[in-house]
Amino acid sequence: MKISIITINYNDAVGLERTIKSVQDQHTVPFEHLIIDGGSTDGSNEVIAKNSNYFSFTISEPDRGVYDAMNKGIKNATGDYLLFLNSGDVLFDSEVIEKVTPHLRSAHDLIYGDLYMVATDRPSFTHTYPTSLDFTFFKHTSLGHPSTFIKRELFNVHGFYRTDLKIVADWAFFLKVICIEKATYKKIDVTISRFYEGGISTAAATAQLNKDEINKVLLENFNLYETSYNQLIEENKNRALVYDKLHPQIGLLTTNKMLLRILNGFIMILSTLLKAKRSL
Missing domain, CATH: 1.10.287 (Helix Hairpins)
Known part of the structure; x- marks a missing residue:
């Protein structure tokens, strides 16, 4: 089983370098690393250039938002499973891919572990996800994309991320494939990534947009x-x-x-x- 790690970046050279290093430190291959940059002007392209030998695919061009960039990554990935590890976030330790790989042989549509949340205004903590997922779970929260390995085939069958949603398209995708399409999933006892709060989906300024988009998806479906x-x-x-x-x-x-x-x-x-x- 081959894993594609997809990193989305825009003007976060420091965070991008941190993410790249955590992937390079992994003990286990095979996996590929794709970098999707939104046309950065802060030195990110220099970071990409000096590490270019480690990447299977890179692109730097304007996009229509985070999910448009993530869709570009999906289209160019060749792995059986995809992990979105966006700029600034890191794999929890150097053995994550090694620990996860045996579980991928179960052929579930989604394999997910826990997520270590690095907070700026409160103590950091491990977000532990349940073993059973249903509408009640997604009504209140979602799986973390940095802690979920998604079978590439799911996007071919059920569609890519919605670009009309600016914040919750990953939540909408999980909700659709699990609650409607009955995708299979498996929880594993592994902390996958360190997620640094402060991105668009966790910013207080976007709380109302987050709520509005969730309500839109729920009313539609x-x-x-x-x-x-x-x-x-x-x-x-x-x-x-x-x-x-x-x-x-x-x-x-x-x-x-x-x-x-x-x-x-x-x-x-x-x-x-x-x-x-x-x-x-």
């Missing part, structure tokens, strides 16, 4: 059970308030896990019906 989900959550909150008043000594949970499981089953049935309808 999950309008019926998005409404049902919100109603269920609200009903459970109200029910919990009543229970707490009746039994203040009992710290009852504010969500009903059984009902949420039923809702997720309902979502799976609906997605199957929608998929069947589209194929007609």
Whole structure:
């Protein structure tokens, strides 16, 4: 199994050099490293030039945003699995590819591990992902693209990243292939990357755009059970308030896990019906 590591960069020469070094330090081959630069003017091209022997593909030209650049990487990758390690982020240690490679032989559509979050305004921490993924998970968060190995074939079958979304196209892709298309996945007990907060998807200034784009995707694809989900959550909150008043000594949970499981089953049935309808 061959891995393609795709790095997107724009005017971040220091971060790019850090990312490149973490890839070069890996003990295991085969993998390829692609650099997709958005026409940087800060010295990034000099960093690329001096490391050019390590790359299978490089390009430096203006693009239409992060996801347009990521799509360029996908189109030029030759690996069986793709990992997006964008400029500034690094592989967690020199043995990551070695640890992951045996799991790729399972042929799951997605193989994901944990992500070490390097924060600027709070203690850094490891983001541990669950072994089971469903609509409830994606309603609140997403997989990290620096910690997820994606089978190249998924993009051929289900389409590339949406370029009309500026922040959440990777989330929208995961939501689509897992919750609608039923892509197979496997969680592995490996911390894959160090993700440095402060990019466009984590900046406070873009919080409203992030929310708007998520709502757009949900309304386009999950309008019926998005409404049902919100109603269920609200009903459970109200029910919990009543229970707490009746039994203040009992710290009852504010969500009903059984009902949420039923809702997720309902979502799976609906997605199957929608998929069947589209194929007609």
